[in-house]
Amino acid sequence: MEIVFALAVGVLAGSGIYLLLRPRTFQVIMGLSLLAYAVNLFIFAMGRLRLGAAPVIDPARGSDPALYADPVPQALVLTAIVIGFATTALFLVVLLASRGLNGTDHVDGREPDKE
């Protein structure tokens, strides 16, 4: 499971960075989203990967911490997802405004000069 998880994070982050460096705004926003997924998975993994362990204490299972997953990273991921969602939406609006004002979807607001 660890290998699959690590590969998933790596592939997401790699594609995210590649897209982030591309010249079109839509590619940039896709890159940012992929990178955000990678980061969220990474935070989740930092609470250690566990199978069949809930983060919320269940009276039936007892209070031994070994039985439960670390709840803090999961709370952090929730916050990060919410913030990331909001900022991506905001960036999307700016992207559309830039497209409308400049008439191009290049990140610099104008087409590069052709050689």
Added chain:
Amino acid sequence: MNGWLQHLPILPVLLPLCTGTLLLLSSEQRRGRRAAIALCATLAQLAVAIVLLAMADGRVVAPWPGEIGVYALGNWAAPFGIVLVVDRLAAIMLTLAATLGLATLIYSLARWERAGIHYLPLFQFLLMGLNGAFLTGDLFNLFVFFEVLLAASYGLALHGSGAARVSAGMHYIAVNLVASLLFLIAAALIYGVTGTLNMAELAQRVAVLDADDRTLFDLGAVLLGIVFLVKAGAWPLNFWLPAAYGAATPPVAGIFAILTKVGVYALLRFAVLLEDVGAPAPFRGDWLFYCGLATIAAGTIGVLAAQKLDRLASHLVIVSSGTLLAAFGFTGTTLTGPALYYLVSSVLGMGAFFLVIEMAERNRTVAADMLAISLEAFGLQDKLDSEHPDEVAGIPIPAAMAFLGLAFFSCALLLTGLPPLSSFVGKFALLSAAIAAPPQAPLLHAGLFVAALLLSGLAGVIALSRLGIRVFWDTERPTPRLQWLEAGPVAGLVLVCVVLSFGAGPAMSYFNAAAQSLHDASVYVGSVLPAAAAGGAP
């Protein structure tokens, strides 16, 4: 009474939050009432900040035991709950933010507030993010407050719209989003190996990490340092800054003057906490010192090359950031106090300068056109204004040009560190501390620091006088019309700097005390961890 006073540290976060929400809900039409609400809230923040400033120094009886105030949110004790920490440094930064916020708010009420929607609520949320970032004692909470202030700053950077602002704003947002993702990775790494996000407990846990975990922690800390350096505008991570600051509306650029200092503040805060366990590269030592020098150099070149005043001002922001980074990277701790003094006076000067430029450049028609366009787009202009779009209402101050000249001159003195204003005192203290350092610090460092400081000041003088001549000695230009609402804040900011330079003795001793208690990390750790049980109880 004492019971209520204990809740003072949360007010700088709660006040702008509630005010911002209230302003969001109130109708845009009732301009007077909204302005009054925003003004009262900012004034109240300033008052709270000043009280905290006095309490942190023990001038007023503080409701907390010991030197540093710790406020446990929800009354959960420190390693489990989130704490707000008030020490001298935090109080200084709070007061600075509130002062600058008040001045730019009053200025923007004169006309810029009408150039778009939701200016006032965004402004309050920006203040909330700033105050929270200065107060928090928790790493993830710091991230959240950074996001709050950044989200508000995205909106403010785009205030007034226009192609230039949107393009610059897009770069600004993209860079900061990536920095935020890095921050998350860093926070996750640090939590993963230390198992805590509380900054005080972090300092303790790091000391007992084994070698493998320590490597991971250092990696996280380096990423964190990079994030703070991006925010601080350190070279080579600052190419987004001149465009974003230069294109922003003037009052927004004025309050943005403090945004780079948030990065500097966070860097300093972590550097001293990790000092005992050996902070990784971005926080301390040669690495930071040379990074600071490179930032000063890059900023100085930008200052000399700038063709427009707003660009010039943005490059001066970079120079002042570089000066601070170099001072914090300098061997020993004697430069921290003077650096804090310099920070305060340079932020105030910078804020005033961004406001002055706009008034001085107002007679250029481009700016007036853009304002008129965005006013039309939002359908907000008054009936009077629509007949004379470039003569926005207001009583022309007699001798407006004289005032502008004087204000420009004072700002130039402040930004270049010439006597008699407060930046000179700050730079002088920095220089004398650097020259006195050599037995402990390498002579080369002291020499480089002094040279960088003097040369960047000289470049500032050359560039400012060159552009100043072009603006003020041009007889073709009509005299700009000013309102009292616009002239007042600038005069106020300059006056604060004058007071700072006349009261340099007490002020400097306060800053030195702040630096001293800051560098004694055990006081911070001791206050946050055991005191949490006793302090902060309602």
